[in-house]
Amino acid sequence: MRDPLPQRLGESRYFWGLSRERLAVAGGLLAAAAAVLLLAPIEAFASAPQDAANPAYREFPVVGSRVIMWVTAELHLMFAAFVLAVPMFAVIIEIIGYVSGDKRYDALAYEFTKLLSVSFSFTASLGAMLTFLLVVLYPALTDYLMSIFSWTFFPYVALFFLEAIFLYSYYYGWGKFNPKTHIFLGIMLNLVGTGIMFIADAWLTFMNTPAGISETGELVSLSAAFMNPMWMPINIHRIIANIAFGGSVAAAYAAFQFLGAKTDEERAHYDWMGYIGNFIAIAALLPLPFAGYWLGKEIYAFSQSLGITLMGGTFSWLFIIQAILIGNLFLAANYYLWVSMERIEGAERFRPYIKYLLIVIAGCFLVWATPHSLVASVEEARKMGGAHHPVLGVLGVMSAKNTAVNILILTTFLSFLLYRRGNKAPTVSWAKAGNIAQIAIFVSVVVFVTFLGVYGYFVEASVRIGLSVPQVLSVIFCMIAVTTIDVFMYRNARVTGKIKWGQMSARSQYALFFIALTFAWTMGLMGYVRAGMRQHWHVYGVLEDTSVDAFTPTLGYASNVVSITVLIFFVFIAIVFWLAGLSGKKAWEPAVKAGGEPGEEGAE
C-alpha cells in the first residue's frame, strides 16, 4: 500500500555528488511527476464503487494519523509560503535594480532566488507526501473531496508544470535573457504560483465553510464550492502572510551568513540583505491583522457557531498566545531597528525617543495580551465580582485590541521613520512645516483611533465591528501621507553621517532569527486554529470526523506539535541554506558605500 517514491525523494543521499543545478531540476521534475502519478490513482480510487469493507480511516503508527498529517501539512505550507513569497520580492527587487540601474539589487534578487530552487523541491516532496498520507489515512475524506473537486486537479497539475518551467528558467536564465524577458518570466512565475495557491486554498477553505453543495453533501455548483465564503479572505491573508514569512526567512538566511562571514565586505552585504528581508517581513506584517479581521468576519457571517468557536470558545485562549507572538514580533522588529540605528552616524539624536516608543509598544502589547475572561481563583473571582475584571475587562474586548494593534502599527512605522532619517538632514525650505504636518497627522490619527476605540464601548456589536474599518483606513492614510511628505522632504537631503553596514552586533542577528522563528510558530498556530475550529468535522456540517482523533486537543498539546514542526522546518531550511551556500561565492557585488543607504528605495 505504501508507495516508497515520495519518501525516497526526501532522502538526502541523492544529493551527494551531483551538481546543485542538475539536482534541483531533477528534484523539481520528479516531484511534479510524483504529484501527477499520485493524483491519477486517487482519481481511480474515487470513482471506484464504494465498498463497505473500505475503512474510513487508517491509523499511522506511533504518532497517529492526526499528528503526521498535521506536521506534514504544516511543513508543506511553510515551504510553499516561502517558495511563493520569495519570487514576489525577488522580482520587485529585480525591477528596482533594472529601473535604477543599480547592480546591487540585481545581485540581491539573485541571492534570494538561489534559496528558491531547492525549497521548491522540498515543497513538492512534502506536497506529494501530504497527498499520499491523505489517501492512505483518510480515504473517506479524500473520496469526498475528490467528488467535489476532481476537476480542479487538472488545472492544478498544469499550473504546477508551468511553475517548474518558469522557476527554473527564471533562475538559470539570470543574466542570459534580455532583462525585460527575465522580469516577465519572474512575473509569470508569481502569477502561476499564486494560481496554485488559490486552487489549493479552495480545497481547504471548503472544509471550513462548505458551499455549493446540497443538503446531503453532493456537489451542486463547483464554482460556489470553489469560491466558498472563506476562500478570498484566506487567499489575501496568505499572500500577505507568505511575504512576511518569506522575508523573515530570507533575513534569517542573511543573519546566518552574516554570523559566519569572514570579511567585512561579506558582513556588509549580509547585513544589508538581512535589513531588506526584515523590512519586507515587517512591511507585510502591518496589514496582516486587517486581513485577519476580514477572515474572522467572513467566518462569523458563515456561521455563528463557527465564529464563536473561533473567537469566543476555548480558542479564545489561542488568541492570547497569538497576541504574545505578534507582540513579540513587533517588539523584535522595533528592537532590530533600534539596534540598527547604532550603525548610522547621526542617529544618536533619536535615541532618547526610543524609551517612549518602547513604553507605547509595551503598553499596547499588554492591552493586546489581556484576556477578556481571566483565569482566576474563586477568591479572586469573587473580588472581581465575576470572571470579568472591572478594569481589565475593558481591555479584553475587541475595541481595545483593535486600538492597541493600530497604535502598535503606527509606533513601528514611527520607529522606521526615525531610522530612515538617522543620517540625514532635510534641505528643503519647508522642512519645519513638513515636520509639524507629520506630527499633526500622527497625533490626530492616534486620537481618532483611540476615540473610535472608546466609542466602540457605547454602540452595538455590529456597529462596533464596523468601526475597525475607519480605524484601519485612518492608519493607512497616516502611513501614506506621512511617507509622502517624508519622501519630498528628504529629497536631496544632506547626508550627515555614514551607514556603517556590517557593523552590527550579533544580538541584532539573533533578533532576526527570533522574528523568523516567531513567524513560523505563528503560522503553525494559525494553521491549528483554522483546522481546529471545525472541531469534530472534516467538512464542517457535512462530513463528520468519526475517527479516534475527532476530539480537539489542548492548546498545550498543539503548542508542542507546532514547536516540533517549527524545529523540523528550520532543520530543513538549514539544509536549504547550506545547499544555496554551496554555489560560488561571487554572486554578489560589494556594496557601494557612497550615497544614501541602499534598500530604502526598495522599501517604497
Place this chain on the structure above:
Amino acid sequence: MRRALSMAAVLAFAASPALAQEPALGTQAQRDAGKVLYEAKCAHCHGLNGDADAVGAAYLRPAPRDFTSSTFKFRTTMSGELPSDDDIRRSIREGMPTTGMPPWPTLSRADVDNLVYYIKTFADDFSGPFGIPEMIEIPKAPSVSAETIARGREVFVENQCVDCHGNGGRGSGKSAPTLTDQWDYHIRPADLTKRWTFRNGSTREDIYRTFNTGLDGSPMPAYEIEPIEDRWALVDYVVSLSADEPNYATAVVATPVTEINDAAFEATPPSLFAIVGQVVEPGRAFYPGISAIEARALVTADQVAVQLRWNDMIADTRGMNGPDLPVDETERWIGAPDTSGTFSDAVAIQFPTETPEGVEMPYFMFGDRKSSVDLWFADLAGPTGQHYIGNGSGNVRAGGPALGLRAAYDDGMWTATFTRDRNVEGHIGFDEGAFVPVAFSVWDGFNAESGNRRGLTSWYYVYVDVAEKPSPVGPMAGYGFLTLLLGVGITAFMRRKYSGA
C-alpha cells in the same frame, strides 16, 4: 460638646430646603422626564400609577413600595411623616440589599431628581401641607468603646428590643413569629447579626436613623432614647454584633482531631455560605427564611463530622419534613405566618456519591440521572439523621450508610452535627488532602419549606486537611542556602573576573 452639636444641627436645619415653606415639586419638564425614566425602569414593579400594581410586584418579597400609600420606611423624618427628597434619592441610588430593589448607580443626579419629582406626583400628600416633613437630627457620632457597647446592650434590653430581635439579636424574639406589616403580610425582625442585610443601610448613621425614625408600615417603631449618647451606644452595640460584610467562604476545612467533641469544633474557624432560594424545580418562586449557614468540619481516623449552624426565627419541631416531599406548585408566597406545625425545620448536606472524575459534578440540585448525590438529612423534629440518595430533585430515595446526628436550638440558632464513618464502601470517602464537593440545603418549617421548596447553596468544597504536615523548616533552609550559595558564587565569579577592572 453638646453645644457644638446642637449648633451644627441648627445650622443644618437652617440650610435644609424645609424652611423654603414650599415643597419642591420640580418643573413640569422635570416631572415629564422623570415619567419617561420611571416607565422604562421602575413601573415594572412599582406600577404605572405608583400603586405597586405591576407585573413584577407579584414575584417580589418584600413587595415593592406603593407610592400612593404615603407610607415610607426609610426616612430621616419623624415617624408618620413623608420622606425628604434626599431620602428618596438615597433609596434609589443605594437600593435595598436582599430585596428586589437594586442600586441604580448609573443614573445621573438629574435623572434621580426627575424621578423623585415624578414619584412625588403619585400621592397628593407630597404637594400638600405635609409636603414639608419634619426632619430628625443626626448629630455627629461619638467614638466607640467597650463601654459604649456594654451600655448599648443595656439600652437594647431596656427598650425591649429583645422582644422581637431576640436576646442574641438573631431576630428570634418571642413576638417575632406574630409580626405583620400594615398590609397584613408576615414580616420578620431584622437579624442583627447580619448587618449587611439591613435594608435601610448598615453604617452607624443608617442604624441611628432607623430606630430614631422607625420604619413606617412595619412593626418597627421610632424610639426616642435619652440621652443622645445612649442612642449611639445602641448603635455601637448593634454594630458590634456583626462584621460589615459577610465573609463568605468557598471551602470548609475538615481539621484532623483525635476525638470529635464540641471543644474541638469551637477551636476550628467556621465557614459561612450564602443560602438562596431554589430557582429551578417546581416549588421555586419563594423566598427562603434562612439567609446563610455556617459550617465546621472535623475528621478523626475513622469518622468525619460536619457541624452546621444557622439562625432561625423559631424552632419548628412539630410536623415533619423530607427532601422528597411533594410541593404544591401553585403556591408562590406564604402571605401569613404558617404556624400550623405542618412542616418542621430540616437541614441537609449534599456530597457526590462517588468522587467526581475531572471537573464534571452531579447537578447541584440533588444530583442527576447519571451521577447521584448522598444527602445527609436531618428532620429536626426527630432525633436521628437519615441518609438519602438523590438522582435529581424528583428522584430522591432513602438509603445508604448510617449517620449520627446531634441537634439543638438555642437563642435563635440551630446547631446540627452530622457524623459518618470516614470510609464507606460505595460512598464518597474523605481522603487526606482531598477537596470533596459539598452543598447545603436548609428548610424553614415556619416558612412552609419542604421538599424542593428550600434554601440551598451550589457546590462548594470540604478540604480534608492533612494530619501530619511536613515541617517547612527543612525546605526553607535548603532553598535559602542554595540561593545564598548561588549569590555568593556569582559575587565570587564577578570579583575574580573583574577585580582588576
Place this chain on the structure above:
Amino acid sequence: MKNAVKIFGFAILVTAFYSYVGQTVPQKITYPPESATLGADMSSAELAEAGETIISGKGTCLGCHTIGSGADPSSLRFPDLGGIGAAAATRVEGQDAVTYLAKALYEPNDFIAEGFLPGMPTINRPPIGLNDDEIKAVIAYLQTLGGEPTVTLVTDLGYTTEVSAAPTPGATAAVGSGLDGPGVFQTYLCGTCHNIDAAGALAGPSLYDVGSRLSNAEIYEAIMDPDATIADGFAGGVMPATLGATGFYTKISSEELRALVNYLSAQTGG
C-alpha cells in the same frame, strides 16, 4: 559550525518558550458531542442514555409518542411508551424484548398495538434515518422504561441498514428542485400520517378531499403553521413537531412548496 549550533540552540530555546506559553493557558480538550460517539465499548446503561437523547432529538419519537403520560390509552393517537421495557417481552409470543423492539423499529407496521393505527415511519429510512447503532441505543433506552437495558452495540438485532452511497452519515432523502407535487408528497413522507387517496384518517386527517375544503392559502398555512387551525379530533402540536424535527421547514424549497400546495388543492375527493 559553532554558529550553527548556537543558532540551533537559540531556536530550541525560542520554540520551547512558546510551547511553555501554550501550557500556561487553560488546557481543555473538546470532545465531539455525545451522540456522535456511540462506541462499541459502551455499557447498556450508557447506551440508554445516548438513546434518550436520540429519542427526543434526531429520532423525533416524542413528536408522536408520549412516555408515562398516564392518559387513558384510548385518548392517545400513538402508544404511550411508559413501561414498554417490561411489556415488550410479553407482546408477541416467543419474542424477547429486544427482538420485539427491533422489529417495531425496523418494521413498524408489522405489529400494530391494539387500538392504534399504522403509520409509524420506518426508523432507519429517511427522513429520520437513524443508523443501526443509534437504533440500538434507542432500544436500550426503551428497555429502561420498566426494565433493565441489555442491548450493547455488539448485539445482533438481525437487521442491517445498507449504508447509502451518499457521503453524509445518516443520509437523508435526495432533495433537489424539479420535484412535482406527488414527488414532494412522497419525499417528505407526508403519507406516513396522511391518507391521500382514501378517506380514512391515519395519524392526521385524510387529505383526499382537502382541495375542496381549503383554499390554496389555507393549505399553505396548514403546512407552514399547522397549529393555526386544527382539524376536529386531532391533537395540536404533532405536525409542527414532526415536520420541525425532520427538518422539513429548512429543507423544502419554495418551488417544492408551491408544487405541494398545487398538488393538494387538486385533491378534491372521489
Place this chain on the structure above:
Amino acid sequence: MNVLVILAIIAVMVALRFLKPTIVVWAIAWWFAVFAMANYGIDPPVPTSVTNMFMAIVTIALLAYVTAAEGRMREAGESLVAFFTSKKYFIPLVIMLVAVPLLVAFNVYSSMTTQPAPPAAGRTIHPPPPATVSFKGRTVDLNNDVNPYRHLEDDDSEAFAQHVDNGRRVYYENCVYCHGDNMAGDGHFAHGFNPIPANFQDPTTIAMLQEGYLFWRIAKGGPGLPVESTPWASAMPAWELFLSEEEIWDVILFLYDFTDQRPRAREVHE
C-alpha cells in the same frame, strides 16, 4: 483604581529621576512599579495569572530596552560589575545576598503552609453554540432561525409591544430572582451562585450575541453547557422545561428592549 498607591508609585519614580540612577536601577524600578501597579494599584487586584503574564511582557520589554543600544549595554554591564566588585556597594551587596535567600525561604514557607485553593478551572464564558438544538422535539437552527417576532418591530409595533409585554411577564416570573430588577445580574439570589448571573447591562454580554445564542442558553441552561464550560456550576435552569418557545423568544425581546441594546445582526456575505 487605588489612587493613593498610583500616586505613591508616580512619586517614587519622579524622585528616582532626580537621583540619576544607572540603567539597571531604572529597569528594576520600572519592573517593580508595574508589579506594584498590577497588584495594589488596581482594585480589585489583578488575578495572579494575568499579573504573571504582564510581568513576563515587561521583563522582555525592559531587556529589549537595555540591550537595544551599545551604550546602555555597556552601562548596564559596568554597573553590574561595580555592584559586585566595588567597595562602595559592599553593604548593599551583603544586604542583597542575605535578603534574597530570606525571600526564597519565606516563599517556601508560605507555599507550604497556606491552605490549598479549591480546584479552579478557566471557564469558557461564551462557549460556541451547537448549530441546532432540539426544543421539545422541534429542531431550532441557531444559525439561521431568527427571532420570529423581531420583524414585528418594524411591521407591527402594537403586536411587538404585546410580545415585549409577555416577555416582561416571563422575566419577572422566572428570571428576576437572579438577574435582578435592573438586569445587572444582581438579583435577590445572585450572591449565592458562582458563576454569578449574567449582567445584561454589560455591553459584552447580550449585545455581542445573536438572538439564537440567547435562545440556546435560555432553553438549555447550565445543564446544557458544553464540556468546555465546565465545571457546570452554573445554576441557570434549563428553561425548556418551563417555558414555551414563544415565551423564550418574547423574553429575549424584552431583554434587549429593557437594556436598550440590539442583538448582533446576522452578517450577510457580500
